[in-house]
Amino acid sequence: MDDQAKALREMIENARMEREKTGKVDLISLKENRNTRFITITSGKGGVGKTNITLNLAIKLRKFGHRVTVIDADLGLSNVDVVAGILPKYSLYDVIRGEKSVVDVAEDGPAGVKIVSGGSGLLELVDLDSFQLDMLLEAFEELERVSDYILIDTGAGINSSVLKFISFASDIIVVVTPDPASITDAYALVKNIQSRENNISVIINRAESSKEAKEVYEKFTTACDRFLKRKIKKLGFILEDQNVIDSIKQQIPFILKYPNSKASRSIDLIANSIENSSEHIVEKSSFKSFLKAFVKGNS
Numbered sequence: 056m057d058d059q060a061k062a063l064r065e066m067i068e069n070a071r072m073e074r075e076k077t078g079k080v081d082l083i084s085l086k087e088n089r090n091t092r093f094i095t096i097t098s099g100k101g102g103v104g105k106t107n108i109t110l111n112l113a114i115k116l117r118k119f120g121h122r123v124t125v126i127d128a129d130l131g132l133s134n135v136d137v138v139a140g141i142l143p144k145y146s147l148y149d150v151i152r153g154e155k156s157v158v159d160v161a162e163d164g165p166a167g168v169k170i171v172s173g174g175s176g177l178l179e180l181v182d183l184d185s186f187q188l189d190m191l192l193e194a195f196e197e198l199e200r201v202s203d204y205i206l207i208d209t210g211a212g213i214n215s216s217v218l219k220f221i222s223f224a225s226d227i228i229v230v231v232t233p234d235p236a237s238i239t240d241a242y243a244l245v246k247n248i249q250s251r252e253n254n255i256s257v258i259i260n261r262a263e264s265s266k267e268a269k270e271v272y273e274k275f276t277t278a279c280d281r282f283l284k285r286k287i288k289k290l291g292f293i294l295e296d297q298n299v300i301d302s303i304k305q306q307i308p309f310i311l312k313y314p315n316s317k318a319s320r321s322i323d324l325i326a327n328s329i330e331n332s333s334e335h336i337v338e339k340s341s342f343k344s345f346l347k348a349f350v351k352g353n354s
């Protein structure tokens with residue numbers, strides 16, 4: 056990893072020097088001012104609704120007029136492509152090997168959301184050689200150019216490279232359900248997030264009532280606050296809703312199929328809250344700085 060870390064740092068430094076030489080500095084800072092927001096959606100335990108939340112949230116943000124890309128970094132079963140009803144031909148794996156550009160790989164998903172399949176490449180970040188890192192970095196720069204929001208749907212975070220990956224994301228949404236195992240696993244996840252500079256928010260999914268959602272939220276955030284000294288922001292809750300299950304069967308995201316359902320109205324509120332929160336980091340939300348931090352943290 057040391058060599059890779061060094062290679063990436065050199066690459067970033069060379070790119071910076073090149074920009075300064077060619078006078079493209081202004082262009083670059085302009086781009087960074089556009090401020091793409093990277094949001095990583097994760098959980099302690101699998102099957103809590105991450106993929107559905109990611110995709111439906113992406114569609115809502117798209118409907119606000121933003122350019123939205125979803126990166127499917129979950130290697131598990133319920134992938135974004137299944138929920139979105141698409142069949143991606145390529146993934147970041149092809150990009151990393153230098154065989155496809157990220158634009159070739161991005162599929163048109165519902166409502167004009169772009170979907171990039173992570174393949175095995177993304178989560179094996181630690182094993183990439185410098186060529187592959189170069190390709191990945193370029194791919195993310197390209198995605199940043201064409202996206203206002205990039206939502207990354209990860210697998211469950213405990214005991215895997217996912218954890219390392221999400222540790223350095225600036226905006227993290229942890230999805231929790233009222234299931235006690237989901238709460239304790241989410242707590243363990245937060246405990247293991249190495250960087251302390253990220254915004255961590257929570258969404259309570261599959262609550263029977265707003266009262267139950269509030270109780271789960273209190274339980275979770277109080278534990279994180281008291282024992283980990285980490286403030287977790289409440290982003291919202293989504294009720295248990297049969298429409299979610301029906302929409303999955305039909306492979307049409309619930310926000311499109313049942314826009315007035317309880318779940319859709321919750322997504323509306325959450326999207327509004329994301330849109331209006333000023334806490335999200337400006338400079339740090341670039342993926343380049345994320346990768347830099349990631350590599351530094353692993354070297």
Ligand SMILES: Nc1ncnc2c1ncn2[C@@H]1O[C@H](COP(=O)(O)OP(=O)(O)O)[C@@H](O)[C@H]1O
Nearest residue numbers: 101102103104105106107133261294295296299
């Ligand atoms: N709000 C909800 N109401 C009812 N069922 C839900 C809700 N959210 C998720 N589910 C159920 O949970 C399953 C897992 O959701 P999914 O988004 O694939 O989770 P994850 O990505 O965390 O593994 C879905 O197939 C659906 O049956």
Ligand SMILES: [Mg+2]
Nearest residue numbers: 105106129133
């Ligand atoms: Mg999933």
